[in-house]
Amino acid sequence: MTGRTRKFYGKIVLRGKLKARTGLKIGAGRNIAEIGGVDSPVMRDPLTQYPYIPGSSLKGRLRSLFEVYIATQRNDPNFFNRNIATRDNPIMIHVCETYEQARNCPVCRLFGASGNESNFPSRLIVRDLHLTDEWRAKPLDELTEVKPEVSIDRVTSKTNLRYFERVVAGAEFEFEIIYNVEDLSQWEDDVRNLLTAMALLEDSYLGGSGSRGYGKVKFELESIELRTPEYYRTGREEEKVRVSSKGREVSEILRDFEGLFSEVKTALGAGNGEVSGRVPET
Numbered sequence: 673m674t675g676r677t678r679k680f681y682g683k684i685v686l687r688g689k690l691k692a693r694t695g696l697k698i699g700a701g702r703n704i705a706e707i708g709g710v711d712s713p714v715m716r717d718p719l720t721q722y723p724y725i726p727g728s729s730l731k732g733r734l735r736s737l738f739e740v741y742i743a744t745q746r747n748d749p750n751f752f753n754r755n756i757a758t759r760d761n762p763i764m765i766h767v768c769e770t771y772e773q774a775r776n777c778p779v780c781r782l783f784g785a786s787g788n789e790s791n792f793p794s795r796l797i798v799r800d801l802h803l804t805d806e807w808r809a810k811p812l813d814e815l816t817e818v819k820p821e822v823s824i825d826r827v828t829s830k831t832n833l834r835y836f837e838r839v840v841a842g843a844e845f846e847f848e849i850i851y852n853v854e855d856l857s858q859w860e861d862d863v864r865n866l867l868t869a870m871a872l873l874e875d876s877y878l879g880g881s882g883s884r885g886y887g888k889v890k891f892e893l894e895s896i897e898l899r900t901p902e903y904y905r906t907g908r909e910e911e912k913v914r915v916s917s918k919g920r921e922v923s924e925i926l927r928d929f930e931g932l933f934s935e936v937k938t939a940l941g942a943g944n945g946e947v948s949g950r951v952p953e954t
Contacts, residue, residue: 676771678793681853681940682900684863686893690725690801690845693888695819695838697880698725712880713837714816722808723815723839725801725878730847733878734798735783738869739766742779768792778865781858795852795862801845816840821884838879838886847891853898856940864929871922893917893925898936913939 699712714723743751743766752764767785774780774792784794802808807815816837823832851866853859870891877887896915903911915932917925925932 679854680901681856681859682898682903684851684853684859684896684898684936686847686849686851686866686896688847688894689804689892690730690847691890691892692839692841692843692845693890694841695817695886696725696841696843696878696889697836697838697886698723698729698878699880712834714839717802720808721812722803723843724803725845727798727800730801730878731783731796731798733876734866734869734873735779736765737872737876738783738865739779741868741872742766775855778861781855782862782865795854796866797850797852799848799850801847804844804846807844814840815843836881853940859940860933860937863933864926867922867926867929871926874922891922893920893922896925896932898939900939 696714697712698715715726716722717724739752752766753769754765754767755762756765757763766779767787768774768777768780769787771792774785777785780792782795784796785792803815817840819836819838821834821836823834824830825832849866851859851863874888874890876882878889879887881887894917896917898913898915900911900913902908913935915936917932
């Protein structure tokens, strides 16, 4: 049985912009509908009232898309093994049954698994996404729009008019995703898988009403860097390993992965159990 001892070899930090190509609806929900009001308002920072994207929304969407990708690669009819809804209206997700299975699962070791025997902590941290400084400088009423939509009952032909608030197309949010390097033999696959999930999202949607044109987004990387254990002990910038990623798209990073991450691979010892740099003795 594989031990549950966790190790720390550094953190790979990805930062950049997420751009809304079409209107974006990350709904806050509403307990009581207001007469003449918006049926589904967007999530807003309670202090500033600026719209934002919860990290949980982005992480959950990345996971769900990557689950389908891996299930297809494995051709496993039992891959989706947990129902998180009801028996009559099931919503199936994938969760590894044991800690050892999760550690060797490309989905669960990256995004985490919770269960009676698995309980594998996620290696990813996805921060809340807030508007860039440029977009925060705009008036609040220019950041969102209210879009009317009509649903039609196909049997009775009765119409129902509803109003949805969404972030306007073109809005830009800052993202930060942190990957904890815990296994020197798996980090490379994990980072590739994260980038693959981001690429899948770009050709899917984020938020609600994606099939009706909402939620098309694009990632633009500003920086990728490995922060070594020595950096966290000394705070010295030279203990970071930077990847040349500014202004690159996800597809470019994936295409040039070997070359771009060559110095990271050297610093992490290419999976041979050694990490360059001085590590404090225990």
